[in-house]
Amino acid sequence: MEISRRHTSAQVMKDLDDCGFHDIEKHTLWEVRQIHISKEKLLADIRARLGRSILHALEDDELEKLTLYINDCITEERDxxxxxxxxxxxxxKR
Known part of the structure; x- marks a missing residue:
């Protein structure tokens, strides 16, 4: 679903070139969305569908399966x- 919502970087760069731009650069930035003090806090945040539009597309049972999967993947208790x-x-612009 996320892939279908976004253009590939190659497509964006091609479109910029086609529109007369040059010296095209791509930069990736990471933004801290949240620091969860425990796995339980993260899982509660996911179950509440806070701040993540993709979670609203899931049915309740799908969301619970995702939550259980994430619970199994996170083995250490830390931030x-x-x-x-x-x-x-x-x-x-040229």
Whole structure:
């Protein structure tokens, strides 16, 4: 679902070039969305569908399966840093 919502980087760069831009650069930035002090806090946040539009597309049973999967994947109790990735393209108009 996420893939269908976004253009590939190659497509964005091609479109910029087609529109007369040059010196096209791609930059990736990571933003801390939230630091969860425990796995339980993260799972509660996911179950509440907070801050993540993709979670609203899931049925309740799908969300619970995802939550159980994440619960199984996180084995250590420590701060969990949740990050969002942003892509910025910079270009110069010809």
């Amino acid at each position: 969990i840093v949740e990050m969002d990735r942003w892509t910025i393209w910079r270009a110069v």
